[in-house]
Amino acid sequence: KNQVEQSPQSLIILEGKNCTLQCNYTVSPFSNLRWYKQDTGRGPVSLTIMTFSENTKSNGRYTATLDADTKQSSLHITASQLSDSASYICVVSDRGSTLGRLYFGRGTQLTVWP
Amino acid sequence: EADIYQTPRYLVIGTGKKITLECSQTMGHDKMYWYQQDPGMELHLIHYSYGVNSTEKGDLSSESTVSRIRTEHFPLTLESARPSHTSQYLCASSVESGTTNEQFFGPGTRLTVL
Numbered sequence: 001k002n003q004v005e006q007s008p009q010s011l012i013i014l015e016g017k018n019c020t021l022q023c024n025y026t027v028s029p030f031s032n033l034r035w036y037k038q039d040t041g042r043g044p045v046s047l048t049i050m051t052f053s054e055n056t057k058s059n060g061r062y063t064a065t066l067d068a069d070t071k072q073s074s075l076h077i078t079a080s081q082l083s084d085s086a087s088y089i090c091v092v093s094d095r096g097s098t099l100g101r102l103y104f105g106r107g108t109q110l111t112v113w114p
Numbered sequence: 115e116a117d118i119y120q121t122p123r124y125l126v127i128g129t130g131k132k133i134t135l136e137c138s139q140t141m142g143h144d145k146m147y148w149y150q151q152d153p154g155m156e157l158h159l160i161h162y163s164y165g166v167n168s169t170e171k172g173d174l175s176s177e178s179t180v181s182r183i184r185t186e187h188f189p190l191t192l193e194s195a196r197p198s199h200t201s202q203y204l205c206a207s208s209v210e211s212g213t214t215n216e217q218f219f220g221p222g223t224r225l226t227v228l
Contacts, residue, residue: 004156
């Protein structure tokens with residue numbers, strides 16, 4: 001069964017600190033993995049997209065890694081800011097259908113305290 | 115931020131009412147999607163469209179219906195709303211680029227049925 005599991009479910013950190021969010025998946029055949037940021041009451045916004053051949057990608061203070069062999073990904077946030085408080089969702093796409101089926105994790109709820 | 119819009123943003127209605135959630139995008143994307151998301155849970159695909167006059171049901175069974183008469187417009191209708199329909203509804207659109215099929219999300223409609 002194709003699944004995406006994220007950990008931790010929630011995380012509280014102090015402003016300025018770093019943190020790492022984890023994503024494990026069983027989706028096959030794998031096409032790409034995305035990390036989205038979803039603010040409360042808003043739609044998800046894409047942070048990074050990685051294909052099979054990419055093992056790291058950065059977007060400002062966000063750095064995503066991908067290990068396609070172990071089917072794991074992480075999202076590292078550096079020097080956190082209050083505006084980083086949001087849900088971070090790992091999404092994996094397969095290439096077994098024309099639609100490019102997306103499998104969503106439940107997200108990690110990050111809270112940054114001043 | 116992506117040019118995809120949803121109205122209304124919030125809706126509180128009584129049981130039995132007919133409602134239509136609007137979704138429009140100005141990017142000329144062929145593929146559009148509707149997702150349902152409950153708090154702390156993953157997004158579930160309820161409808162999608164490959165283009166004009168094309169609509170398909172998603173993975174999560176839904177009593178809603180959709181139409182795609184114009185490329186930019188993908189409304190979702192509930193003929194008779196019930197409390198079980200209370201949820202957040204997210205619209206998305208996408209365009210294929212290489213091996214990715216990046217989806218851009220609207221801000222969502224938070225529906226409450228009393």
